[in-house]
Amino acid sequence: VRCQLSPPRRPFQASAVLRRVSDEEKKEPLASSSQQQFDSHPADHQPEQGPQGPRPSYTGQGGQESEDYESEEQLQHRILTAALEFVPEHGWSAEAIAEGAKTLGLSVAAAGMFHSDGSELILHFVSQCNTKLSELLEQEQKLVQLGEAEKKPTDQFLRDAVEVRLRMLIPYIEKWPQALSILLLPHNIPSSLNLLTSMIDDIWHYAGDQSTDFNWYTRRAVLTGIYNTTELVMMQDSSPDFEETWRFLENRVADAMNMGNTANQVQSTGEAVVQGLMGAAVTVSNAETSRAVR
Amino acid sequence: LPAGGVSLRLCSTRVASEGVNKPVIDRIIRVDHAGEYGANRIYAGQMAVLGRSSAGPVIQQMWNQEKDHLKKFNELMVAYRVRPTVLLPFWNVAGFVLGAGSALLGKRGAMACTVAVEESISDHYNSQIRTLMEEDPEKYKELLQIIKQFRDDEREHHDIGLEHDAEAAPAYSVLKTAIQLGCKAAIFLSERI
Numbered sequence: 001v002r003c004q005l006s007p008p009r010r011p012f013q014a015s016a017v018l019r020r021v022s023d024e025e026k027k028e029p030l031a032s033s034s035q036q037q038f039d040s041h042p043a044d045h046q047p048e049q050g051p052q053g054p055r056p057s058y059t060g061q062g063g064q065e066s067e068d069y070e071s072e073e074q075l076q077h078r079i080l081t082a083a084l085e086f087v088p089e090h091g092w093s094a095e096a097i098a099e100g101a102k103t104l105g106l107s108v109a110a111a112g113m114f115h116s117d118g119s120e121l122i123l124h125f126v127s128q129c130n131t132k133l134s135e136l137l138e139q140e141q142k143l144v145q146l147g148e149a150e151k152k153p154t155d156q157f158l159r160d161a162v163e164v165r166l167r168m169l170i171p172y173i174e175k176w177p178q179a180l181s182i183l184l185l186p187h188n189i190p191s192s193l194n195l196l197t198s199m200i201d202d203i204w205h206y207a208g209d210q211s212t213d214f215n216w217y218t219r220r221a222v223l224t225g226i227y228n229t230t231e232l233v234m235m236q237d238s239s240p241d242f243e244e245t246w247r248f249l250e251n252r253v254a255d256a257m258n259m260g261n262t263a264n265q266v267q268s269t270g271e272a273v274v275q276g277l278m279g280a281a282v283t284v285s286n287a288e289t290s291r292a293v294r
Numbered sequence: 295l296p297a298g299g300v301s302l303r304l305c306s307t308r309v310a311s312e313g314v315n316k317p318v319i320d321r322i323i324r325v326d327h328a329g330e331y332g333a334n335r336i337y338a339g340q341m342a343v344l345g346r347s348s349a350g351p352v353i354q355q356m357w358n359q360e361k362d363h364l365k366k367f368n369e370l371m372v373a374y375r376v377r378p379t380v381l382l383p384f385w386n387v388a389g390f391v392l393g394a395g396s397a398l399l400g401k402r403g404a405m406a407c408t409v410a411v412e413e414s415i416s417d418h419y420n421s422q423i424r425t426l427m428e429e430d431p432e433k434y435k436e437l438l439q440i441i442k443q444f445r446d447d448e449r450e451h452h453d454i455g456l457e458h459d460a461e462a463a464p465a466y467s468v469l470k471t472a473i474q475l476g477c478k479a480a481i482f483l484s485e486r487i
Contacts, residue, residue: 205375212327212368212378 079110080124084172091175092118092182119188122179123195129168130199136164137206154207155253161203162227162249166234170242177235200224222259226252314374315429319437321485322422323376326441327367328484329415331382332389333360336411339393340404349401352458356408356451363444370437379484388480392473399464405455406463410470412452414477419445 070078083100090096094111096118101110114120143149152160169176183192200223209219229252234245337357344350371378379385396407419441426434426441463469 201375210372212371214378214380214382216378217380 076113076120077124079104079106079113080121081128083121084125087121087172087175092122092179094118097121117182117185118179119182119185122182123188123191125172125179126183126192126195129165130195130202132168133161133165133199134202137161137202141206155257157207158203158223158226158256159246159249159253161207162223162230162253163246165199165203165227166231166245169231169234173234180231180235196224196227200227222256226256314433318425318429319374319434320376322425322437322441323367323370323374324379325481325485326419326422326444327364327371327376328379328382328385329418329481330360330364330367332385332480333411333415334364335386335389336393336407339390339395340397340407341393342390343394343397344401344404347401349404349458352454353404356454359447359451363447366440366444370440380487381483385480385484392476396469396473399469402459402463403469405458405460406466406469407473408455409452409460410473411477412448412455414474414481416445416448416452418477418481419448 079097079101081100082103083097085103086096086099090099094114094116097114098108098111101108140149144151172179182188197220200220203223204219209216211219226249230245230249233248234242237245239245334357337353337360340353341350341357344353370376392407393404397404399406423438423441423445426438431438460466
């Protein structure tokens with residue numbers, strides 16, 4: 001029996017505990033069990049089985065991979081995706097992740113790979129939603145480019161994008177306040193902020209924003225404010241199909257559009273006033289000069 | 295005990311476009327955009343003071359070229375989805391003040407400012423060209439071409455400044471050193487913020 005532990009990718013990684021002893025065997029096709037030199041544990045033809053004995057490693061070694069090769073990261077994503085279905089019942093927690101792992105045929109100990117407060121589950125969900133939103137916006141853009149759809153005015157585009165994105169929360173709305181508070185924990189803030197800013201940037205990009213001055217920041221700050229406040233309103237909305245929330249959203253977007261117009265008006269009024277004063281000054285100085293000449 | 299913080303790649307949903315080294319390109323475009331913007335404001339300040347003097351046409355011509363440069367970087371910024379530096383409003387004012395201030399020292403003062411700034415910018419473009427060549431000259435061919443062209447233009451401005459008696463400006467070496475230090479600081483900040 002060869003007892004070679006492949007070096008863990010990261011030290012103290014929990015999954016090292018879950019690794020099968022003779023990792024080399026993974027390279028050979030799993031069908032030919034007679035060739036394998038397993039230790040005394042029951043021969044596992046599939047990489048994943050019930051909670052018996054150590055789990056096989058998926059990190060691979062020496063570049064040789066069987067067809068079932070899957071990186072640790074991919075496995076983690078699969079577990080988290082499976083766990084989402086249990087969130088309405090168990091909340092964003094290690095229990096949900098454990099249930100998710102079970103549906104994939106893994107041991108509940110797989111939940112030990114993650115933080116006990118469910119942070120990664122929430123971040124995974126947010127990231128998934130953002131990706132879905134980007135794909136939808138990309139498709140919409142293609143339709144407009146092909147001439148099969150009308151280009152929406154900016155305010156409607158923003159309203160629709162935010163609504164689509166917030167609707168993704170509906171299945172998990174009961175537990176979402178919990179998720180928001182976890183996302184605000186100091187160790188999660190860099191990731192959650194990053195996800196938020198890239199989503200807002202995506203929305204503006206597809207809305208056709210081409211600003212290269214300070215407007216770039218103003219627009220994103222305004223949209224972030226609209227998104228966050230609408231999300232909070234949604235948490236407390238009990239109207240049918242969240243009508244109140246969408247109405248709130250419509251009003252905030254309209255406010256934002258007005259703000260832009262008002263800023264322009266203030267600027268042009270200011271310029272007009274300055275020109276008026278300059279004209280007055282020139283007139284007075286001319287009058288003085290002509291008086292002096294007489 | 296299992297260590298909790300597994301670092302899943304959860305941060306960005308944006309796909310890198312065709313394997314471009316986004317962080318490097320981001321910085322390059324951001325700082326170049328800021329630089330051209332600042333150069334524009336410097337010439338605007340100089341024109342505000344010396345617009346009607348004999349140096350007017352020369353400065354105007356250099357300013358027009360900078361306007362073209364800025365337009366190009368605006369396009370690149372949108373194409374590569376790069377964030378502009380948050381210090382733009384500051385460069386707006388600082389550039390104008392530098393241009394106007396140097397012009398108040400007279401025509402030679404303005405030319406000295408031009409020499410100092412253009413030398414900084416062309417050195418800076420040269421190091422960017424080196425960086426891109428080290429990365430992958432083929433992949434960044436278009437960008438390299440643009441930066442090389444602009445570097446040549448800035449070099450030309452530098453030479454024009456020297457032709458117009460920049461070195462005869464009051465406290466030339468002090469002025470030049472101070473302005474170049476300011477440029478270095480501006481470049482450092484604009485790359486990051």
